[in-house]
Amino acid sequence: MNRRNLFTSALALGAVSLMPNMAEAKKAKKFVEGTFPEGFIWGAATAAYQVEGAWNEDGKGESIWDRFTLAPGKILNGDTGKVACDSYHKYLEDVALLKAMNLKSYRFSTAWTRIQPDGTGPANQKGLDYYSRLTDALLEAGIRPLPTLYHWDLPQELEDRGGWPVRDTAQRFADYADIMARALGDRIENWSLFNESKAFTQIGYWQGAWAPGRKDPLAFFKATHTVNLAHGMGFKAMKAVNPKLKIGSVFDVSPQIASTESEADKAAAVFMDKLSNLWFVQSVLTGAYPEGVLPFDKQNELLGFLPGDNTLMQADLDFIGINYYSRTRVWDAQKPSGVPGLLLPDTEWAFGDHEKTDFGWDIYPQGFYDILKRMQAVTGNRPIEITENGAAYNIGPDATGAIHDAKRIAYYKGHLDALSRAINDGVPVRGYHAWSLMDNFEWAAGYSQRFGLTYVDFANDQKRTIKDSGHWYGEVAKANRTF
């Protein structure tokens, strides 16, 4: 019996048996924008260098960001993460903020240099103790810890040995991942390996605007391969400690829009989708690089790809973390790249006539929907967590001390509504983390851009005050819907 026959014979059973089915089907169809499935996980995100401070306490080693921020002219206003939000000492206040906002997941990152000050060798117990205390405090508050192992703070010693362009760094990362799984795998189930592999390799090794500040396209491609190897090796190391651990990674993605309908611009957008959206996630999931980015006959040499690397770098990630901020416009330019045989299109990030955030980023919620659909196809329908999404608005306290950041609320509402549509249309997103729990160190922009749901008074002992957006988000988390 085929499906059509089954349906007609069900009809023949008459109205009585049919009615409940119809009622159910109707109920299933009645989607209300801004509502989320039961059990949806609401959270907020931060990263070690951006919030912890305590840059040289309790045996912590020097990271590339500790070094880079001290070089003159690299960071706006000469800001550094030496103190940041002082979360290393105020983590209990941070857990209380999460709790006050009814959040059930905290995405933070662990600083490699607290665990292995030089990037190799035995663990620094005091560093492990900090993350253990944080984990216990979260669990006690009913909040799921979701650590990221690498949010860009490579031990300076490893950079001195060549950094990510050097293959050995992948093994160093796997050792660090092994230490973390052993130390905290009893209490933490879900882990992310990397944050935004594209961003830190591209801006750190090719453009030079972030640590370690290199401007070398050849080093960039080598770095991408080491990072992909580190995904596979780190994943396997953690699963060997405990196969029940759920290991994912976080990818920054953006819809690549051809600037015109011309064939050349459309091809340029496809090219950028491969380089920008697929180069890490697809390569890790399948063990093979997207074709048509690097010249085929030079690819292995340019990446330092050795026989067997496809198996080494492959990882069947348990979930995919997605960071979305805006979309990208692409047009054909055939610009020399510094890599033999590689010509590049021109791109413009965060373009358009829409309203912009204070950072100048275009507000485009539909892009969130579009990229989620795209990533669902690429990642074979595996669970997705939104690990970052948010906006910088540099709104300070009024005379009463309240922070009325209605614009941020509007930003979140637009994006959450788009997300709810994507979920309703079948994209398997199980959680959302706002960037960020609190204002923090925004890389080359220093403290000039405030992304927080919580205001941090950097001049006054890092005092935290929940903004209007934080209160609103707390209500969203409680009701499982937007307002």
Ligand code: GCO
């Ligand atoms: C990134 C990071 C965060 C940023 C945030 C706002 O994307 O750069 O993951 O560390 O602070 O995205 O720019």
